[in-house]
Amino acid sequence: MANTRLNRRAFLRSTAAGAAVLGFPLPLRAQGKTFKIGAIHPQTGPLAEPGQACRLGALMAVDAVNAAGGIKSKGGLKLELLLGDTQTKPENGRVEAERVVNQGAQMLLGSFDSGSTNAMVSVAQQKRVPFLVDIAAADPITANVAKSVREGQQKVQYVYRNFPTGSGFGRNAVQYFTEIFKEAGVSPKRVVLMHANDLFGTNQMRGFKAAWEAAKPSWEIVEIIPWPEPPSDLSTEVSRAKALKPDIIAPITRPASAQLLLPEIRKQRVEIMGIVGPGSPGLYEAGQLAVLKEDLEYVLTSVPWPDFKNPKTKALATEYQRRSGGKTFDTNSGYSYDAIFVIADILERAASLDDPDAIVEAMRKTNYTGGLMQYGGPILFNEAGDNPNAIATMIQILGQKPIAVWPKAAALQKLVFPRPRA
């Protein structure tokens, strides 16, 4: 652990240094005016690990955009990030958003956690600041704004999202579940869905359940077991699951709850074909693998994932590993990275950067194909403001590494299911 601690310190130092450089007042920057984007992610608190990955992805993307000449159609205008930390508290989404907007941010990016992202929406709409959600799955984030614009309560929608929604996750997951069972030649019948009961977890559960009801597959969700997040004890929840004699346990976790859930499943000797997640953090990050080790082996989860068949992605992953002190380029860093490039593309096409509505016009017409994540088509936004081509990939922890295994087009290795008996 000593090595990781030093690397973590170095990583904190480099992010702090990066933030200090970017946060320096204008007089010290010889380059002149920049386009400021408020990048708000959790840096402390239970969601700090994915949040820090998001921030680093965004910083690396800004460096890349600026090194390539900035926004060329606007005279080589460079991007600048105004960094914010939600501390994993939902209300801080609004507080930090207001702070960076007061400091001159003309667009917002963030904020990983559905709760704080939702809180940022009101600032975006009230202060007319275009907001690109890089990661946050809860449907209401965009759906509520779209509804109020339709009903005439708001004039313009400022909130757009390049990430699968809870309902999108659900549909992907149900489809993948059915497909991998078929591919493995088994027919599990009983699935127990266990989830964290925060805004994200509850929304994911609803999306999965709705998709399952619509698809009517041959497997059944026999029970849904929520737990308070973060939990201090999951033994009763796992006992309840075990009593239902499940074939599959489908967990929707956060990093802390995953650290309790997986060892508990092993300790109580729950006999299952596998752990297959409909999509959540906690089941693939480097920090989680370091703590959970063999408990994560063979765990499958359906998450939005980088397209590692793209050589640019592979090069970026190596760079990311170097700059983060050994961490893997994944969902969180990846989507924040792509979001900055999408913003750069929008700014190239926007008629005027001083009018938020002109930026929104350009946003709605987005058709971007340079994304490094696994997409089902170009990045564009539908009537609700979401990207219907943002899809998930089924990844599996094999040899203590997360590897894409389904769909076949994205798979780097063959899927292992059912999991081997311990």
Added chain:
Amino acid sequence: MDPTLVVQGLLSGVLFGGVYSLMAVGLTLIFGVMRVVNFAHGDMMVWGMYLAFMLASRAGVDPYVGFGVCAAALFLLGFAVQRALVDRILDAPHEMQILLMLGVALVLENLALVAFGPEPTRVRSALSSATIWLGPIFVDVARLVAFGVACVLTLALYLFLFRTDLGRTVRAAADNTYGARVIGTDVRRVYAVAFGVGAACVGAAGALVAPIIPFQPPTGLSLSVTSFNIVIIGGMGSLLGAFVGGLLVSVAESLGAVFLKPSLKELFSFSLLILILLARPAGLFGRRTS
């Protein structure tokens, strides 16, 4: 309702309750002797957990063996906090105490954040995976050992307070500070010892629970809240009350998870608090007996 599930819930609740009890016993001791509410209690416990983590990862010492070291280290911390800080506000209005201890809590939490980073972590112990099966009921060996050690430590604390001279002095200073001074007791030293012992209890509790639950610097706050819940239910200042309260709250949460939705289990334990406050405002054993 599956009876196995209920029995399992009861058993898990009782075993985990041992650690809750140890945590609460430390808090009630500090309050009983000095009338100071230690808002930094949960954060001290988190430091106990991180010390256990360092012992395990650097020195390879299992937390179930090394908890004594954590207790000793936290004793020194408690002693120092009392001498340097709490002493100055003993006669000050309650608001000052609250502010000071909250400040200590913030400092401890952020020191942990700087030193260890924000990610959740847990300690690997040789006992982490061990389970004993009694038919369909399983016993988590780690929790069993934690329960056993917690009971032994609580008993040791009781013996210290009631059978040793220093313990008697502590109780004397708690009962009647002026009288204790009159007979020549160094009350300041006694207070520092009491705070140190309270912190040592919570340090040991932290080490015992480090292999069982994942923790990160912000965990301290919820642990403080749980400690208060237990101590108020058991009666502020009562050792027996803290012990019984710890078991009660843990079993209430466990049974809450069995009978209601697991995400509502804290509803059970906090409802218990409200009931107790309505029926017996001083807590179950609410008279100062330390």
